Amino acid sequence: DSGIVEGSSISIHYDPMISKLVTYGPDRTSAIERMERALDEYVIDGITHNTPLLREILGNERFRSGDISTKFLEEEYPKGYSGGALTALQKGELVPSVAVLHHLKTNRTPNDDSVNYVISCDEEKVPVTVTLQNGKYSVTFEDI
Numbered sequence: 001d002s003g004i005v006e007g008s009s010i011s012i013h014y015d016p017m018i019s020k021l022v023t024y025g026p027d028r029t030s031a032i033e034r035m036e037r038a039l040d041e042y043v044i045d046g047i048t049h050n051t052p053l054l055r056e057i058l059g060n061e062r063f064r065s066g067d068i069s070t071k072f073l074e075e076e077y078p079k080g081y082s083g084g085a086l087t088a089l090q091k092g093e094l095v096p097s098v099a100v101l102h103h104l105k106t107n108r109t110p111n112d113d114s115v116n117y118v119i120s121c122d123e124e125k126v127p128v129t130v131t132l133q134n135g136k137y138s139v140t141f142e143d144i
Contacts, residue, residue, distance in 0.1 A: 021035070021038055021039065021042060028064070028066060029064070032063075035058055036055065036058050036059075039051055039054055039058070052084060053081045056081075057076075062076070088144055091121050091126075091144040092143075095119050095126055095128060095139070095141055095144065096128070096139035098119055099119055099130050099139045099141075100137050102117060102119075103115060103117070103130040103132075103137070110132070111132070112132055113132055114131040114132075115129070115131075116128070117129075117130065119141075121144065124144065126141055127142065129141070
């Protein structure tokens with residue numbers, strides 16, 4: 001615990017030992033759901049970490065059912081983990097958020113108005129319209 005200080009170099013062989021996140025629940029499903037929430041709120045600055053991989057594993061049906069072994073990663077990610085793909089639902093939640101944030105950053109006039117943008121999401125170009133009306137934003141776009 002005392003061997004790491006600001007500016008230390010952490011080998012990939014030791015990064016899982018830097019921080020532990022433990023959750024519990026009355027059953028496996030409850031504990032996994034609590035872990036999902038905890039990982040979604042977990043903040044690690046300054047070092048590369050494996051939180052996205054852990055979050056994806058928690059959504060894996062085989063893991064959720066407990067049908068795992070020490071070969072789980074090798075079997076589920078035979079080519080290694082290269083990041084998860086967003087689901088249509090996740091894209092549908094992410095695109096409007098990004099559009100409004102971009103609008104707030106680039107459009108300094110808080111007048112009722114509609115502005116068109118194109119958001120890149122997983123190499124798709126998504127045309128969106130951000131509308132400000134009576135202090136409320138709405139975003140329209142085609143299904144992704």
